[in-house]
Amino acid sequence: MYRGSHSTQFADRTDAGRQLGERVREENIGADVVLAIPRGGLPLGRAVADALGVPLDVVIAKKIGAPGNPEFAIGAVAADGSIWLNDDVIQRQGISREYVAREREQKAAEARQKAERYRNGPPPELAGKRVLVVDDGVATGATVRACIERVRSEQPARIVLAVPVGSPRTIAELERMVDDAVVLETPPDFHAVGQYYRDFTQVTDEEAIEYLDAG
8 A cells, every 4th residue: 555645746637647657557556447536537547547558437426515515525426326425524514314315316316427428338347357446636535435435336356546645634544445545645734636736727528538538
C-alpha cells in the first residue's frame, strides 16, 4: 500500500494520471480493467489504463445532499443502487429515512442515465477481475465509497484505489474498504483537491466521453 506524504502540485489531470500510472506500475499492481469516476477521473483513468495496457470504463455514483444544502454530502449512490451513507451525520441532523430513500432512487436514476450516455454497450464484467478505481482526488470520499460498494457487489478478485491526492483521514478510511491503494500525496494540511492542481478546469461530459472512447 503506497501512500506519499509530501505536497506536490500537478500540472493538470493528465499529468497526475501519468504520474499515477507510473507509480502503479512501479508497485507491480496488476489490473484487468480501470474504472474511472466521471468526470474528473477520466483524464487520469485514460493515462493509467494506457500505462497498464488494459481497458478503461466508468463507475458512476451521485452524491446525496442534505435537505436544503445539496452541496453537503450525506452519502452517495451508484447506478445500481449501491449506497454509502454517513449515518452519524444523518442521525445528528435528524434526516428522515423517507428523504434518504427518495434521494437514493432519484440519484441512482441520474447515475444510470449518465452511464448510458457515456458508454456504448453493456458495462464490463467484473466478477473475478482485478479492478483499479481511479479518481482525480479525494476530499470527503462520499462518491468514491459508493463506487467501491458498486464494484464490490460484483465480486471482483481484487479492488485497488488509485488517486493522486487525498485527505489523510479519508484515505485511511478508504484503505479499509479496498485490497490495496496507491495515493501519491496525503498532505497534512489538505483542504480541497483543486489546490493540488495548477489547472483544475472542469471536465465536460463531451471531453470525458472522448477520454473513454480513446482506447
